[in-house]
Amino acid sequence: MLNKFSYRIIFSKTKTTVYISHLDVMRTFTRAFRRSSTPIYYTEGFTKRPLLVFPYPLSLGVGGENEILDIKTYVEFDDVNDYMKRLNSVLADGIEVRKILSGDFPQDSYAVYDIELPDAITFETLQRFLAQDFIKATKFSKKRGDITFDLKPLLRSVELISEKNLKVILPVGEVSNVNVNVFIKAFSDFCKLNPNEFYAKRIEFLP
Numbered sequence: 001m002l003n004k005f006s007y008r009i010i011f012s013k014t015k016t017t018v019y020i021s022h023l024d025v026m027r028t029f030t031r032a033f034r035r036s037s038t039p040i041y042y043t044e045g046f047t048k049r050p051l052l053v054f055p056y057p058l059s060l061g062v063g064g065e066n067e068i069l070d071i072k073t074y075v076e077f078d079d080v081n082d083y084m085k086r087l088n089s090v091l092a093d094g095i096e097v098r099k100i101l102s103g104d105f106p107q108d109s110y111a112v113y114d115i116e117l118p119d120a121i122t123f124e125t126l127q128r129f130l131a132q133d134f135i136k137a138t139k140f141s142k143k144r145g146d147i148t149f150d151l152k153p154l155l156r157s158v159e160l161i162s163e164k165n166l167k168v169i170l171p172v173g174e175v176s177n178v179n180v181n182v183f184i185k186a187f188s189d190f191c192k193l194n195p196n197e198f199y200a201k202r203i204e205f206l207p
Contacts, residue, residue: 011069065201112167
């Protein structure tokens with residue numbers, strides 16, 4: 001039986017690649033592993049595919065600076081920098097491997113976002129939004145359709161870090177997960193603005 005070695009790939013998704021779907025990101029990495037001859041594990045069965053685990057997929061239109069991809073290999077990487085270079089040489093412009101880490105990794109609980117705001121947003125607007133007793137938000141469920149809920153208790157932190165940028169910390173994971181677009185929709189509805197006027201970028205994950 002082949003040995004298994006666990007690696008975590010930290011990558012960025014910027015430029016025009018923020019507008020490609022998560023499925024396309026998976027396809028991009030699948031091709032990159034094959035073209036770079038990275039010795040990773042594949043699924044069993046007739047159609048073999050690389051075993052790729054993206055714990056927290058990005059929503060369409062959201063950028064990411066430190067996204068996570070977990071893989072298992074049947075050989076230990078003797079030089080992670082060499083594999084980084086090989087992968088980056090065949091990845092699409094806008095997707096870049098920034099680090100390759102080894103070992104087992106704890107599950108994260110929160111994601112940190114930088115949200116670029118429209119000019120119409122002021123600090124007073126943000127204060128009024130957060131001061132609501134019930135922050136109305138809506139998310140879609142395949143089983144139940146649109147679900148309205150109170151977003152307020154799920155906000156770990158919301159901070160205006162400049163006139164144009166908002167730092168928001170939201171839960172991720174199986175127990176509790178809030179898509180940043182849900183927050184943007186709730187805030188834009190409150191401000192009577194188009195949510196497309198906001199731009200979000202995921203910065204990092206927190207335990």
